Amino acid sequence: MKIRIKFAKYGTMKFIGHLDMMRFFQKAIRRADIDIKYSEGFSPHQIMSFAAPLGVGIESYGEYMDIEVLSMASTQEVKDTLNQVMVEGVEVLSVTILPEHVRNAMASVAAAAYSIRMKDGRFPINDLEKKLQDFYNQNTIPYTKETKKSTVELDLKQGIYELRMEPDDVIYMLVNASSSGNIKPTMVLEKFCDFAGVEIPNEACQITRLETYTDLAENEEEQKFIPLAEVGTVA
Amino acid sequence: MRKLALSDDILMQVEKPARYIGNEVNSVVKDKEQVAIRFAMCFPDVYEIGMSHLGIQIIYSMLNEWDDVWCERVYSPWVDMDKIMRKNHIPLFGLESQEPVKTMDFLGITIQYEMCYTNILQVLDLAQIPLYAKDRGEEVPIVIGGGPCTYNPEPIADFFDLFYIGEGETQYRRLFDWYIENRDRGGTRRDFLRGAAKIPGIYVPQFYEEIYNEDGTIKGRKKLYDDIPDTILKEIVMDVTNAHYPSKPVVPFIKVTQDRVVLEIQRGCIRGCRFCQAGQLYRPVRERNVDKLKEYAVQMLRNTGHEEISLSSLSSSDYSRLDELLDFLIEDCGQRHINISLPSLRIDAFSLDVMSKVQDVKKSSLTFAPEAGSQRLRDVINKGLTEEVILKGAALAFEGGWTRVKLYFMLGLPTETEEDIKGIGDLSNKIAATFFDTVPKDKRVNGKVQIVTSTSFFIPKPFTAFQWAPMCTKEEFLEKAYQTKRGIMEQLNQKSIKYNWHEADLSVLEGVFARGDRKIAEVILEAYKRGCLFDSWSEYFHNDVWMECFENCGVDIGFYTTRERSDDEIFPWDFLDCGVTKEFLLREWKKAKTETVSPNCKVQCQGCGANRFGGGICYESRQIT
Numbered sequence: 062m063k064i065r066i067k068f069a070k071y072g073t074m075k076f077i078g079h080l081d082m083m084r085f086f087q088k089a090i091r092r093a094d095i096d097i098k099y100s101e102g103f104s105p106h107q108i109m110s111f112a113a114p115l116g117v118g119i120e121s122y123g124e125y126m127d128i129e130v131l132s133m134a135s136t137q138e139v140k141d142t143l144n145q146v147m148v149e150g151v152e153v154l155s156v157t158i159l160p161e162h163v164r165n166a167m168a169s170v171a172a173a174a175y176s177i178r179m180k181d182g183r184f185p186i187n188d189l190e191k192k193l194q195d196f197y198n199q200n201t202i203p204y205t206k207e208t209k210k211s212t213v214e215l216d217l218k219q220g221i222y223e224l225r226m227e228p229d230d231v232i233y234m235l236v237n238a239s240s241s242g243n244i245k246p247t248m249v250l251e252k253f254c255d256f257a258g259v260e261i262p263n264e265a266c267q268i269t270r271l272e273t274y275t276d277l278a279e280n281e282e283e284q285k286f287i288p289l290a291e292v293g294t295v296a
Numbered sequence: 297m298r299k300l301a302l303s304d305d306i307l308m309q310v311e312k313p314a315r316y317i318g319n320e321v322n323s324v325v326k327d328k329e330q331v332a333i334r335f336a337m338c339f340p341d342v343y344e345i346g347m348s349h350l351g352i353q354i355i356y357s358m359l360n361e362w363d364d365v366w367c368e369r370v371y372s373p374w375v376d377m378d379k380i381m382r383k384n385h386i387p388l389f390g391l392e393s394q395e396p397v398k399t400m401d402f403l404g405i406t407i408q409y410e411m412c413y414t415n416i417l418q419v420l421d422l423a424q425i426p427l428y429a430k431d432r433g434e435e436v437p438i439v440i441g442g443g444p445c446t447y448n449p450e451p452i453a454d455f456f457d458l459f460y461i462g463e464g465e466t467q468y469r470r471l472f473d474w475y476i477e478n479r480d481r482g483g484t485r486r487d488f489l490r491g492a493a494k495i496p497g498i499y500v501p502q503f504y505e506e507i508y509n510e511d512g513t514i515k516g517r518k519k520l521y522d523d524i525p526d527t528i529l530k531e532i533v534m535d536v537t538n539a540h541y542p543s544k545p546v547v548p549f550i551k552v553t554q555d556r557v558v559l560e561i562q563r564g565c566i567r568g569c570r571f572c573q574a575g576q577l578y579r580p581v582r583e584r585n586v587d588k589l590k591e592y593a594v595q596m597l598r599n600t601g602h603e604e605i606s607l608s609s610l611s612s613s614d615y616s617r618l619d620e621l622l623d624f625l626i627e628d629c630g631q632r633h634i635n636i637s638l639p640s641l642r643i644d645a646f647s648l649d650v651m652s653k654v655q656d657v658k659k660s661s662l663t664f665a666p667e668a669g670s671q672r673l674r675d676v677i678n679k680g681l682t683e684e685v686i687l688k689g690a691a692l693a694f695e696g697g698w699t700r701v702k703l704y705f706m707l708g709l710p711t712e713t714e715e716d717i718k719g720i721g722d723l724s725n726k727i728a729a730t731f732f733d734t735v736p737k738d739k740r741v742n743g744k745v746q747i748v749t750s751t752s753f754f755i756p757k758p759f760t761a762f763q764w765a766p767m768c769t770k771e772e773f774l775e776k777a778y779q780t781k782r783g784i785m786e787q788l789n790q791k792s793i794k795y796n797w798h799e800a801d802l803s804v805l806e807g808v809f810a811r812g813d814r815k816i817a818e819v820i821l822e823a824y825k826r827g828c829l830f831d832s833w834s835e836y837f838h839n840d841v842w843m844e845c846f847e848n849c850g851v852d853i854g855f856y857t858t859r860e861r862s863d864d865e866i867f868p869w870d871f872l873d874c875g876v877t878k879e880f881l882l883r884e885w886k887k888a889k890t891e892t893v894s895p896n897c898k899v900q901c902q903g904c905g906a907n908r909f910g911g912g913i914c915y916e917s918r919q920i921t
Contacts, residue, residue, distance in 0.1 A: 073300060076313040081549045088321070088547060088601030091632070103656045105633050118308050146601070148319055149298065180304065264305045 063159040064139065065127050065166065067290045071120040071269075074150030079114040085151070086126060092146040095139060098129040112166035112273050112289060113173060113238045116245070118264075123173070123272035125289045127159065127166040136295050157293030164275075171276035172222060172286050173238035175246040176231050176269045179261075183230045186257045190226045196256045197224040204248055217252060220244040222284065235286070238273065298325075301389040301396075310376045314550045315343035318369075318391035321547040322599065324356075325392050326366040333472050334400035335359055336390050336423075336437070338370040339408070340415035341832070346371040347546070348554030350608060351406055351443065355464045357542035365472060368392040369546070370403070372415045373422065375830065381422055388422035397423040401475065403437045405456075407445035410809035411802065411832035413452055417824040420455065427821065429457045429502055434485050438475070446499075447530075447577055448758040448869040451809050451816035453501035457489060461497050461872055462531030463563075465539050470495055493524040497531035499872070500524070506814050506868065512855055514813065514866045529873045530577075534911050536563055537585040541592055544599040556604035556637065557596045559589060561621065565610035566897035566913060568904075570678045570761035570888050571667070571706065574610055576876050577759060579904060580912025581897065586617035590624050597634060605629060606637040613642040614898075622650050640665065643689030648696050661700035661748070662693050668709055669719025675891045676711050678761075678884070683723065690727045694734040700746045701727055707776040707797075708754040708768040710888060717776055721783030721793075724749045728789035747789075750796040751780055753803040757810050758869040759876065761884035767807045767857040773800040801839040802831070807857040813868040816856075819849045875906035 070082065077085065087107055090097050099105035112125035133139050136156040143153045163169070186192060196202075202217040220237030221244065227233045232253075236244040246268050254261050274286035300307070300317055307313040328334065337356055339346030346352065352369070359367035368390030373381055381388065387396040397403055403423065405416055417427055420439065426432050429439065441449060442460040449459045460467065471492060478488045493500040505518045519526065533539045545557070564581035565574070593605060605625065612618060625636050636654040640663050641647040651660070666681050668674045674681065690701060705720050724747050731745035753773045756762045768776070777797040784795050808816065822845040830836040846853055861867070863882060870878065880903060887894060894902050901907075901914035 073298060073317045073319050076307055076317055077549045078314075081314065081551075084551070085549060087603065091601035091603070092321075092598065094598075099633050104635070117313070118304065146321070148321055150319065264308050 062131075062133070063127055063129050063163070063165075064133070064136065065125060065157050065159050065290060065293045066139075066143070066153060067155045067157075068124045068126075069122045069152045069154055070115065070124055070150065071122070072150035074148070075118055075120045078117050079111070082115075083109070083111060089143060089146050090128070093139075093142040095128075095142065096130050096132045098131055110165040110167050113170045113243070115270060116247075119246075119268045119270060121270035122154070123270050123288070125166045125273055155290050155295075157290055157295055159293045163292055166289060167240075169275040169289065169292070170273055171237070171239050171284075172235055172274040174223075174233070174235045174271040174274070176227065176233055176271055177246060177250060177266050178229070178231045178269075180265060180267050184232075185261070186259055189230070192257050193224060193226055193232065193253065196253050197221065202252055204252060206248075217244060217249060221249060222286075224249070233271075235274075299394060301394040302386065306377075306380055306384075306386075309380065311374060312343075312550055314548075315371065315374065316377065316391070318394065320549060321601075322544040323369075323392055323546050324360040324367070326360075328366065328393060328395075330363075331366040332364040332476050333366070333402070334390075334393075335365060335367040335402045335404060336370045336397045336400050337367050338397075338403060338405045338419055340372050340405055340412045340419050342374050342830075343371045343548070344550065344552040347548045347552040349406065349408065350554075350558045350560060351408075351464065353542045353545045353558075354540065355404070355468075356546070357544065358465065358540040359468065361540070362469070362472075364476075366392075368400075370397060370419065370423075372418055372830070375836065378418065378422070378829070387424045388419060398425055398435075398437065400437050402440055404440045404442060404460075406443040407441050407452070408443050409832065410445055410806045413809060413820050414824045414828045414831055416452060416455060417821065418829055421824075428454055430454070432457070432485070436485075438485070438488065444573065444577060445809075447573070447872060447874060448810065448812070448867075449499065449501065450506070450814050450868040451812035451820065453814055454817040456501060457485075458492055459499040459501065460531070461499055461528050462874075463533050464531075465533045466531045467495055467497050471498065490521065490524075493521070497528065499528045504871070508813075512815075512852075514868060514870075516866065517871055527871050527873050530875060532875070532909050533563075534582065534909060536582045537588050543592060543595045545596060547600045547602070554606075555602070556606050556635075557593070557600060557602045558606055558608050559593055559596070560584070560608045561589060561612060561615050561618075562609045564912075566614055567611055567680060568678055568761075568884065568894050568896060568902060569667070570676070570884055571709065571754060571757075573757035573760050575760075576881070576904075577874050578610065579875055579906035580909060580915065581614070582911055583615060583617075586621050589621055590628075593625060594628065597629070597632070603633070604635040604637055607639050609639065612639045613647065619646065626650070626653055643686075643693060645692060648689075648692055652696055657697040658699070660698070661702050661746075662690075662698050663702045663704070664689070665704040666723065667704065667706050668712075668716060669705060669721075669723055670716045672891055673709060673712060673716040673719070675893050676888045677706075677709055678888070678893055680893070680896065683726070686723070687726060687730050690730050691734045694731045694745070699731070699740075699742070699744070701748070703727070703747065703749045705749065705751045705780075706754040707751045707780065708773055710754075710762060710765040711891075712776075714779060717779045718783045720749065720751070720780050721785075721787050724784060724793045725787035725789050728787075728792040731792075732789075745792050747793045748796065749780075749784065749793055750798075751777060752798045753800060755803055755807045755810055758867065759874050759881070761881050761888055763811070763867065763881065764861040764863070764865075764885050766860040767804075769854075769858055770800040770804050773803065799834060799837075802834070802837060804853065804857060805831070805839075805842060808853055811856050811867070815849075815851055819845050819851050822849055875904075875909060877905035880904045 098108045108129040110127045140156040204215045206213045223235035278285040439457045441456045446459045503520045507515045509515045562583040564578040756765045897913040907915040
């Protein structure tokens with residue numbers, strides 16, 4: 062049986078990297094005595110798949126991982142036993158049973174919603190709401206992505222599905238998070254700061270991933286984003 | 297939400313911020329208003345090394361079990377963080393509370409190897425604690441040293457308020473009770489230290505003076521007060537089965553060196569290898585009850601979620617119930633997909649059978665530690681392993697499918713000749729030949745065998761039979777490594793043998809610290825001031841700086857390393873008593889020179905003196921008869 066675990070990662074835990082979070086959950090699953098399925102072979106490992114990796118320093122209330130269990134009492138019990146062995150800053154938010162043949166967490170990620178706020182005070186930008194709107198209304202938002210070997214020219218515009226201000230000086234964005242077209246919130250922030258003519262170091266902002274979505278649209282032109290947790294059922 | 301000592305800004309700049317945030321599973325957070333004593337327990341090396349140390353986990357767990365004590369952990373900030381903390385004057389903090397160490401009552405530092413001495417100064421310095429004990433005021437934490445290097449604490453004595461000699465389980469309560477009593481009655485730091493000096497196992501260096509002869513050797517010691525002891529006897533736990541054991545060890549977020557449950561099956565060792573310090577310091581041998589160990593294993597695996605368990609002891613094959621324990625672990629852990637990592641066992645049919653159950657034979661390697669290349673030299677060092685036993689073990693292993701063998705030797709052992717060194721190549725070759733003789737051509741995986749021969753340089757240590765022995769110079773060491781390499785190159789099967797050797801610079805320095813006296817402190821401080829730190833990390837070790845510091849301080853390295861000591865010389869560590877007597881060690885030194893072996897404790901008591909603690913194999917057998 063495949064189950065999907067949604068969790069939050071915040072506070073000091075934002076400094077724990079993706080691989081270490083995987084190790085943390087492997088150990089937590091053993092502490093909670095979850096009847097997880099192991100792979101075959103000489104050194105069996107737990108069958109586990111994480112959705113989109115989260116950068117160090119970013120908080121999240123929409124992290125996902127799928128595991129395969131041999132047995133369990135109920136999704137509620139899995140959630141409770143896991144929460145008993147967590148640390149401050151990691152919290153299991155929901156556990157759902159996945160239908161057969163659903164794609165694993167990593168493969169199904171299509172988009173992610175983020176909020177960005179200044180750690181101290183407000184964004185140093187006048188007319189912030191209008192500037193953000195003007196920025197988003199551009200036809201293209203070219204971005205040069207530098208990788209180890211080459212530089213790639215991207216158009217961020219295509220991957221930003223929503224961009225707006227929320228109350229309390231918070232920037233909200235919904236962006237592509239699929240393996241082929243992932244957009245980091247820092248990329249959007251960087252281009253927006255250029256546009257607004259200000260300089261804001263990444264460390265001055267707190268970025269929070271709010272939710273991770275899959276796309277259930279039938280054809281490629283449309284988008285029907287729903288949270289990864291809503292694919293499964295509670296039992 | 298816990299508030300961190302470091303800003304996000306800083307944490308995002310450094311490598312592995314998880315080293316500095318605490319919050320790990322099983323770490324202990326208490327209400328500081330509710331405790332009487334705050335203790336910072338430090339391992340002066342990077343987090344990943346320090347977190348792998350069993351001793352700290354034991355003390356941490358024991359102290360935190362007491363309601364009135366809060367013990368936190370502290371490690372050396374890595375070089376990137378070190379720079380930032382200095383630049384911004386951020387005081388070193390405990391991981392749990394994130395509060396400055398300087399606000400706590402005690403800073404305990406475990407001293408596991410000599411090459412961490414500059415890191416001790418780093419920890420004190422970053423904690424904003426005066427480096428010299430004599431300069432510390434009333435508000436400064438009491439700095440305690442513990443661990444194997446405190447069996448010669450003199451090179452670092454000036455930096456510590458007190459040393460705890462021996463096993464940590466026994467005297468902390470008494471020390472804390474005295475601390476509270478003294479504080480309640482308004483006593484001073486000095487009052488505390490004076491009282492502490494009378495607690496068994498506690499050494500307060502500033503109350504003693506070393507007096508030197510004209511040639512630099514020690515004439516004697518003077519104590520400042522009549523009512524403090526002349527010699528300090530180590531502390532020891534005789535009932536290890538019922539001693540405190542950490543059933544909930546702290547589980548790090550990041551991968552550390554020892555990322556597994558560690559089960560200490562016994563303390564002490566029955567084999568009297570003459571080069572081995574641990575073999576003498578931890579006498580007599582004490583086994584933990586096997587049922588208790590099974591219980592601990594299950595508890596610790598459940599409480600940590602680790603996927604691996606390993607056994608710890610100086611010589612696991614000597615543990616009397618090893619087969620029962622391993623059978624249990626294989627059965628119990630196998631069901632739960634938990635790996636068992638075996639300590640170096642004596643290679644025989646039993647251990648090979650166990651290993652084949654828990655390891656992938658094709659991928660794992662076998663380890664032999666003959667330590668010396670010839671039988672003659674193995675007799676000198678009292679290493680019981682014979683060539684026949686090694687070759688028999690290797691043949692068995694090759695039949696079982698293993699193709700990789702690791703061999704460990706030491707170079708520069710007392711009385712070593714070119715013949716002994718040549719023996720290293722010869723033995724490596726014979727093992728390779730055994731493979732070709734044992735395994736028929738059509739059954740050879742990849743068609744070959746891989747022998748990795750490694751040598752380290754011998755460093756005489758206090759409280760061993762070789763504490764009188766001269767150590768080689770760097771040039772001699774390198775010449776010996778070259779001879780070893782040449783010896784291997786001449787072998788018929790040289791293509792199957794890979795040779796590694798350690799750096800010589802570091803060994804020389806370790807040799808000075810191991811048998812140094814109080815004159816060395818100045819050199820360590822000078823080197824630290826000139827930027828030496830993380831000396832055990834070869835990329836940060838600056839031998840040239842160290843050599844200049846010795847020169848500037850007028851300290852002659854050869855006096856501590858290459859000089860052979862006379863039988864009646866007073867050593868800097870003679871005022872400590874680890875249980876074995878100097879007379880016994882001297883007998884062993886003389887037997888070594890005549891190539892005479894001493895049977896192990898099980899075969900015949902050698903009268904080492906450690907049975908005065910009321911334990912050990914000789915003691916137990918006397919009780920029965």
